[in-house]
Amino acid sequence: MSGEERHILITRNVSKYFGGVKALEKVSVSIPEGWIVGLIGPNGSGKTTLFNIITGFHVPTEGEVFYRTSDKIVRIDGLNPHEVYRLGIVRTFQIPRIFPSLTVLENLLVTPIGQRGESILNAIRWRSWLEDEKNLVKKALSILTKFNKLDIAFKYPAELSVADIKLVETLRGLMTPARVYLLDEPLAGLDLPTARTLLKFIKEVRDTYKLTFFIIEHRIDLLMEIAEYVYVLHAGKLLASGKPAEVIQNPDVVKAYVGE
Amino acid sequence: MEIISFLVNWLTYFAIYALLAITLSLEAGISGITNFGKVAFFGLGAYLGAVMNTYLLLAISGVDIGKAPPYTAEGVVALTRISASNPPLVVGVFTLSILVSFVVTGIFGYLLTYPIIRVGAGFVGFTLLCVGEVLRAIYINTGFVGGTYGMLGIPQPFIWLGNPILSSTCYLLLTTFILALTYTLTHRILNSPLGRTLRSIRDDDIAALCLGKDVPKIKSKIFFLTSGISGVAGALYACYVSSVNPQMFVTLVTFNVWAMIIIGGSESSIGATVGALILTLIERILPLTASFYGYLPFTPDYLRPVFIGLIMTITLIRYPRGLFPRKPPRIIKTIVEELEREAG
Numbered sequence: 001m002s003g004e005e006r007h008i009l010i011t012r013n014v015s016k017y018f019g020g021v022k023a024l025e026k027v028s029v030s031i032p033e034g035w036i037v038g039l040i041g042p043n044g045s046g047k048t049t050l051f052n053i054i055t056g057f058h059v060p061t062e063g064e065v066f067y068r069t070s071d072k073i074v075r076i077d078g079l080n081p082h083e084v085y086r087l088g089i090v091r092t093f094q095i096p097r098i099f100p101s102l103t104v105l106e107n108l109l110v111t112p113i114g115q116r117g118e119s120i121l122n123a124i125r126w127r128s129w130l131e132d133e134k135n136l137v138k139k140a141l142s143i144l145t146k147f148n149k150l151d152i153a154f155k156y157p158a159e160l161s162v163a164d165i166k167l168v169e170t171l172r173g174l175m176t177p178a179r180v181y182l183l184d185e186p187l188a189g190l191d192l193p194t195a196r197t198l199l200k201f202i203k204e205v206r207d208t209y210k211l212t213f214f215i216i217e218h219r220i221d222l223l224m225e226i227a228e229y230v231y232v233l234h235a236g237k238l239l240a241s242g243k244p245a246e247v248i249q250n251p252d253v254v255k256a257y258v259g260e
Numbered sequence: 261m262e263i264i265s266f267l268v269n270w271l272t273y274f275a276i277y278a279l280l281a282i283t284l285s286l287e288a289g290i291s292g293i294t295n296f297g298k299v300a301f302f303g304l305g306a307y308l309g310a311v312m313n314t315y316l317l318l319a320i321s322g323v324d325i326g327k328a329p330p331y332t333a334e335g336v337v338a339l340t341r342i343s344a345s346n347p348p349l350v351v352g353v354f355t356l357s358i359l360v361s362f363v364v365t366g367i368f369g370y371l372l373t374y375p376i377i378r379v380g381a382g383f384v385g386f387t388l389l390c391v392g393e394v395l396r397a398i399y400i401n402t403g404f405v406g407g408t409y410g411m412l413g414i415p416q417p418f419i420w421l422g423n424p425i426l427s428s429t430c431y432l433l434l435t436t437f438i439l440a441l442t443y444t445l446t447h448r449i450l451n452s453p454l455g456r457t458l459r460s461i462r463d464d465d466i467a468a469l470c471l472g473k474d475v476p477k478i479k480s481k482i483f484f485l486t487s488g489i490s491g492v493a494g495a496l497y498a499c500y501v502s503s504v505n506p507q508m509f510v511t512l513v514t515f516n517v518w519a520m521i522i523i524g525g526s527e528s529s530i531g532a533t534v535g536a537l538i539l540t541l542i543e544r545i546l547p548l549t550a551s552f553y554g555y556l557p558f559t560p561d562y563l564r565p566v567f568i569g570l571i572m573t574i575t576l577i578r579y580p581r582g583l584f585p586r587k588p589p590r591i592i593k594t595i596v597e598e599l600e601r602e603a604g
Binding site for chain 1: 445457468482
């Protein structure tokens with residue numbers, strides 16, 4: 001990574017111990033703004049733990065996490081998940097978590113924070129939020145139209161394919177001023193063509209909205225197609241980092257995955 | 261005449277229970293707060309209403325409470341005299357008691373959300389269940405509210421009208437008005453962005469947290485509102501039946517309300533209301549049929565759970581989500597159609 005990149009997300013010497021288990025040890029990563037960065041490593045290497053620390057689900061045992069908002073750099077470790085989200089960091093889960101009793105459109109509409117109609121006093125006066133709601137619906141429909149998914153707007157999650165559910169989970173973030181996406185295994189459970197479509201979609205979102213992606217993925221071959229930089233974790237420690245082509249040649253990485 | 265008094269009686273019970281059912285559907289069906297302690301708030305409101313409408317009334321009228329506390333015969337006699345002779349005072353104290361029940365029970369619910377948020381979703385129900393039982397034990401052991409015997413002679417606010425049918429009809433109108441208010445309120449909340457957020461929290465509170473929703477704060481606000489309204493229902497109940505005692509606020513009441521929202525549909529206000537209508541009707545009809553069951557070796561009261569169970573089973577087989585399941589808010593469809601028209 002060259003020095004002149006603007007980093008949007010930085011962890012510095014982050015460690016997390018669960019009792020005697022060292023899930024993460026002094027991990028430092030820097031995510032340049034607007035890049036697609038991969039995070040790989042064998043099972044149990046601490047990838048999801050790192051995500052949990054960045055998004056406020058865990059407090060690191062030591063170390064700091066910094067985030068660049070539009071005008072300044074703030075420290076975000078120790079914040080609550082909903083506070084981290086409000087800064088523009090959106091995450092998805094290994095098992096997609098979209099709301100089963102809401103339609104796709106409602107799943108998009110529920111996302112924006114600080115809606116006027118979310119307070120009890122405003123909720124009972126429809127006129128106070130109707131105009132906002134109209135704008136949100138307009139935005140949601142335009143997002144769905146952009147990605148050719150208008151036909152699923154009124155469907156419930158149970159009626160969707162796994163790929164569409166993952167898509168909706170990612171689209172949801174576009175309803176807010178999201179700036180960084182943390183995707184936890186977005187390709188898990190997808191067949192090859194669908195996985196490729198989703199990756200294409202991620203790239204499209206990145207290019208259209210100038211967003212940053214930090215992606216955990218086990219399908220290294222596919223990840224390498226879109227990632228511009230890759231970090232490798234092994235047993236809680238940062239093993240290697242660099243351009244995908246370099247990392248994959250690294251003997252340490254090969255050893256971590258397939259043994260001697 | 262008998263039919264009218266039956267109808268008035270049934271509909272008053274219905275209005276009071278519908279308040280409980282609607283708020284429970286907002287708590288359990290929409291926001292995911294499994295409230296197994298509904299009776300705690302109902303009972304607290306009832307006792308608050310009872311205490312205010314007796315002690316306060318006696319105190320303002322200059323009766324020596326030390327000599328004639330409301331749970332003694334002297335107190336009841338004094339209350340009867342005052343409620344027949346001083347309408348503005350009775351109505352005034354009653355109105356105040358409704359407001360106080362709302363605020364105090366609401367705050368009680370709000371404070372309870374602190375332990376609730378800490379014990380995790382699965383234990384919410386049991387924590388609240390215990391709260392109901394603890395409150396009942398407190399009533400039993402408090403001489404001030406009559407202990408096991410409870411309090412009698414709580415004045416019905418329209419008793420000074422003289423004609424019992426007229427006064428209970430007025431009371432029915434009042435409770436129906438409060439029910440209509442609550443119905444409109446919850447219906448609007450359900451179809452607003454707040455309703456959507458509450459549903460998302462019920463579906464998956466972790467994901468809602470990840471989307472920036474301040475889950476504990478939203479839940480405690482809703483719980484303040486629903487608890488307060490349950491308290492109002494309690495105060496209305498106490499003044500209607502003119503008495504309170506700990507035996508009236510057993511856990512069974514809670515599950516009766518649960519049965520209402522299970523039958524009617526827990527995710528819509530109309531469902532909760534219809535559920536309350538059906539179950540209160542059964543409850544009111546059973547005593548009337550007592551003479552037909554004269555030859556039974558048990559009182560028809562025991563048939564009530566049988567009927568409720570039967571209705572519940574049949575509804576659940578035919579309508580698993582209740583008689584009136586949730587519909588997506590019409591307002592969004594309207595907006596979408598409007599946008600389509602604008603776009604041509």
